[in-house]
Amino acid sequence: MFGRKGSKDERLEMLENKVYKEMMYLVYTVLTLSIIYKYIRYGIGPGEASAVLEISLLLLLSLYSIVRYKKLQLFVDKAEEYNARHKMKYSTFNMVIGGVIGLGLALLFGINSAVNYADTTAQSIYYFFLVFGVSAVIYMVPLALLSGIVPWLAERKAEKLRLEGESED
Amino acid sequence: MKINRVKAARQEKKLSQQKLADEVQVTRQTISLIEVGKYNPTINLCIAICRALDKSLDELFWPEEE
Structure with a gap:
């Protein structure tokens, strides 16, 4: 159990997870800013239409995290x-x-x-x-x-x- | 965090940081940070280090009384 053969360095894994977390924040921020920009640039109706990809991605990420949170x-x-x-x-x-x-x-x-x-x-x-x-x-x-x-x-x-x-x- | 006694135990066993790191399957930098108290290892890594240095958890990681 404590032999650690073939195991990864826990500190590196922790730091990598920290970077992945920061990456997720970055993705959320970019998508949100893009939606806000499109709302401002094209107005409410057309803004929504042009931000379909961003909104879909945000919904998909949220859905994924809800499923994972629930399972764990x-x-x-x-x-x-x-x-x-x-x-x-x-x-x-x-x-x-x-x-x-x-x-x-x-x-x-x-x-x-x-x-x-x-x-x-x-x-x-x-x-x-x-x-x-x-x-x-x-x-x-x-x-x-x-x-x-x-x-x-x-x-x-x-x-x-x-x-x-x-x-x- | 208080500096633990890993460094002293490692030197006592005449092991380099790299050698200890190889034995417990982590990087040399991780051992270095544990020795200066800048990284708190998990209990599994603590036990692996104790085994590699033939010491108990108390001897290496239990904080000394003030």
Whole structure:
């Protein structure tokens, strides 16, 4: 077990993993910046159409990580670790993050409508609040719920495992 | 991190960093960093180093009392 024949240098492996992690951050950043650039350059409808590849890649990467996290029970471990160290629950924290992203999107769409489609100041204000309100309902609530559901399930599983562990003791 | 006693044990056994590194299947740089306390090895590597140097975990890695 400890002979280490044919094993790789753990420090090198750890450093390589660190580089892969940084590479992933870089890929996420480049894809996100590309989407933002296309939204700004081509507007909301055509921007989405021209950023299909970037959006698909982000979705694919997210889906892959969700599947891997699920298989390795990482969500459960993360929930347990987070709840042990913080006052706010892991699911609540994720819901807040999802809600804030939704709020950001709603603000972005509201500002975009006010700036690009209104002719007068009064119309700008009306368009902003109208689009912001509708976008908030469309994005904020579902994003908050979607972000919170997996951590909430993970918390339940962590609690179940904890109770099982306690009963075994 | 406190400097451990790997270097002293290695010198006592008249092994070079490279030779010890070859024995435990890591790079010389890893041994060097462990000796100066800049890399915390896993328990598996600690045990492999202990075996190569004929020492116990306590003798090499347990921090000395203040």
